[in-house]
Amino acid sequence: MGTVTALYRYPVKSMLGEAVIAVAVTESGFSGDRGYAVLDETGAVGSAKHPRKWGPLLRCRSRLDDSGAVRVVLPDGTALPVEDPELDERLSKLLGRQVFLSAAVPEHNRLERAVPEYEGGVPDAVRESASVDAAGENITTGSVAPGTFFDFGQVHLVTTASLARMREVYPAGDFDARRFRPNLVVDTDAGPGFPEDAWPGSRLRVGEALFRVVVPTPRCVIPTLGHDELPPDPGIMRAVARDHRIPVFDLGRLSCLGVYLNVLEAGTVRVGDTLTLQKAA
Incomplete structure (x- = not known):
């Protein structure tokens, strides 16, 4: 039903990551993905979801060197x-x-x-509980997935079909997959649309690994920010909010692009590997 066109991992949460040709998938996700985070003394986990406070992290890049150790490249190249x-x-x-x-x-x-101004950026109930912090930002506060620095699922997948659909909706926008910080980018051999909307509950075989598709990925403000050479574009998420708000659990209709996966079987995944979808029984 399709092929892997790109693989990414992000050794330090909310920093730029690295493209890889192959990656070992463990029971916890992509090997080397989000193994570290920047913290402050209050226990806050560094995330560009709060751009005024943590946005500069996107000017740094994290990568694994040949020995498997994590290095951070700072904005000045150090x-x-x-x-x-x-x-x-x-x-x-x-x-x-x-x-x-x-x-x-x-x-x-x-x-x-x-908290974004557009509808569908956060659940309505969460929006009502938001507060203004010391940085002057209207924010909500939650936590990372237990025992990890993931927001929710272990692996994040984006399809080329969804990106193509958004380019139709907002031709002025640059829907480079990197804005959405995926682990897997897949070409589903389909025209523009959102094929992954029908996948939750199914199993997805990718190369040697097997995943369960958990839920559509609600989007935050990060795709609108500058990423490396990609400039800021606040219209990106407004376009998603207009075109693709769908139900997520019991949280209402949220602006989504991509799906979260959990790992069922470990194995190696490579660019060019095929995908096989096994529908839920």
């Missing part, structure tokens, strides 16, 4: 291993407050999200 104390100092200067890199998820962590 590359430092995650264990280097200088990296915490440099990140603190970049963000304007004391922060540190960690592989340990705080028990009482906080994940802050800016």
